[in-house]
Amino acid sequence: MKVVKFGGSSLATGAQLEKVFDIVTSDMDRKIVVVSAPGKRDQEDEKVTDLLIASGLHAINGEDPLPFINQVLKRYRDIAKDLNMPPTIIETIKQDLMARVEGDHSDPEQYLDVLKASGEDNNAKLVACYFQMRGLAANYVNPKDAGLIVSHEHGNAQVLPEAYMRLALLAEFEGIVIFPGFFGYSQEGEVFTFSRSGSDVTGAILAHAVKADLYENYTDVDAVFSVNPSFVEHPKEIKELTYREMRELSYAGFTVLHEEALIPAIKAGIPVQIKNTNNPEAKGTRIVNARDNTNGPVVGIASAGGFCSIYVSKYLLNREIGFGRKLFSILEQNGISYEHTPSGIDDVTVILREQQMENQNEEEMVKQIESELQADEVNIQHSLALIMVVGEGMRHNVGTMARAANALAQAEVNIEMINQGSSEVSMMFAVKEVDEKRAVKALYNEFFASIPAMTV
Numbered sequence: 001m002k003v004v005k006f007g008g009s010s011l012a013t014g015a016q017l018e019k020v021f022d023i024v025t026s027d028m029d030r031k032i033v034v035v036s037a038p039g040k041r042d043q044e045d046e047k048v049t050d051l052l053i054a055s056g057l058h059a060i061n062g063e064d065p066l067p068f069i070n071q072v073l074k075r076y077r078d079i080a081k082d083l084n085m086p087p088t089i090i091e092t093i094k095q096d097l098m099a100r101v102e103g104d105h106s107d108p109e110q111y112l113d114v115l116k117a118s119g120e121d122n123n124a125k126l127v128a129c130y131f132q133m134r135g136l137a138a139n140y141v142n143p144k145d146a147g148l149i150v151s152h153e154h155g156n157a158q159v160l161p162e163a164y165m166r167l168a169l170l171a172e173f174e175g176i177v178i179f180p181g182f183f184g185y186s187q188e189g190e191v192f193t194f195s196r197s198g199s200d201v202t203g204a205i206l207a208h209a210v211k212a213d214l215y216e217n218y219t220d221v222d223a224v225f226s227v228n229p230s231f232v233e234h235p236k237e238i239k240e241l242t243y244r245e246m247r248e249l250s251y252a253g254f255t256v257l258h259e260e261a262l263i264p265a266i267k268a269g270i271p272v273q274i275k276n277t278n279n280p281e282a283k284g285t286r287i288v289n290a291r292d293n294t295n296g297p298v299v300g301i302a303s304a305g306g307f308c309s310i311y312v313s314k315y316l317l318n319r320e321i322g323f324g325r326k327l328f329s330i331l332e333q334n335g336i337s338y339e340h341t342p343s344g345i346d347d348v349t350v351i352l353r354e355q356q357m358e359n360q361n362e363e364e365m366v367k368q369i370e371s372e373l374q375a376d377e378v379n380i381q382h383s384l385a386l387i388m389v390v391g392e393g394m395r396h397n398v399g400t401m402a403r404a405a406n407a408l409a410q411a412e413v414n415i416e417m418i419n420q421g422s423s424e425v426s427m428m429f430a431v432k433e434v435d436e437k438r439a440v441k442a443l444y445n446e447f448f449a450s451i452p453a454m455t456v
């Protein structure tokens, strides 16, 4: 059995839904279909999820949400019209949307999640209706009925282990299951969404639950490329990746797969295949537990901006018992999670997502660290980008770090920080955000320019 997830770009128009239908029906093993909300039709377009968020924020601020709701409805109506679908499906969607938008606003986060979830929920109903119209035994399944139980974290929910047993019953379902991605329910029956792009996570959860032979993730590119295609033209395609490599790359900016989507697949040992809805003949990228090492030490280079660092220095901190605990408890008190902690004998740097500092009084936090840790120096650096150079082969190859550092030096990029060693498969460089693109290009040229094939 295969679980197949289609992203928003694969479901943006009627013509896209026809491709989705052909893909699903071309392989009898494709039994569970996870759908996103309609995505962008072109670069300038808006995703349904973004329109829903805008409508919710307007309603919360006492402004009129209806212009956005009407745009959302128009998206579904256009798809239904393209496919000559009966008007009843649009009426069903309209009633559902109006009930949500007119619902209780007293908990803004809850209200927003109810609206956000409607994007995939209504699209799953629409896709099921279309498949039925084409004569296929396909049915919409609600995540609450199926038992997709998640944690109480609005916009950042996590699946709970007890969900898997009930979700396993989806394997027994007659016909094709059309399942909305991106959200689940708490034990008490309240809607909670995953973080953005979380339909990838739903697909992986279902693949784990039904012990699928394969989790296929259909998107709008032929493969995972060795570098973000908006940074380098026609980058090399990756044929095969390990779970560890893909996790590092998606964490660090390969948005083609949600960074948390691999975890359920890894736990159940299910291979993941990235495929292109617009070119299903292309082989795509396979993500597996182990791969043969080919074509050098590095398989991909990812980067993401939006980080900052807190640098703390104190002589002999290596001898001070409890220094780390005190520093991290200050972060905990301020509700901050961290990403990396490169350290030296007298200093430690904590790298975190800059967004978390938005509601902080930085000066106060610096003073708190200085006084509670008796630190010699504390400072915060903003606007950093993290670059991750990833490859299983790196560990056994001498000189990879030297090549990377040399390429960055040649491109006149100052390395703010290096972290190597804590991960088996990656090296991390922090650079200023303004240098990000130049740095990635330099690294790509160093590690990939001499590889002749289009595929690594």
Ligand SMILES: Nc1ncnc2c1ncn2[C@@H]1O[C@H](COP(=O)(O)OP(=O)(O)O)[C@@H](O)[C@H]1O
Pocket (backbone or CB within 6 Å): 006, 007, 008, 009, 010, 036, 039, 197, 218, 219, 220, 221, 223, 224, 225, 226, 227, 228, 229, 230, 253, 254, 255, 256, 257
């Ligand atoms: N290394 C990469 N390889 C392939 N695609 C990438 C990479 N990094 C970023 N992307 C982007 O990810 C996009 C696909 O992900 P996403 O927009 O979430 O698709 P979907 O609508 O299918 O969920 C691609 O169109 C591409 O722009």
Ligand SMILES: N[C@@H](CC(=O)OP(=O)(O)O)C(=O)O
Pocket (backbone or CB within 6 Å): 006, 007, 008, 009, 036, 037, 039, 047, 049, 050, 119, 181, 182, 195, 196, 197, 198, 199, 200
């Ligand atoms: N629609 C949601 C969830 C999702 O997974 O979408 P997509 O498959 O288009 O990335 C979002 O935009 O975040």
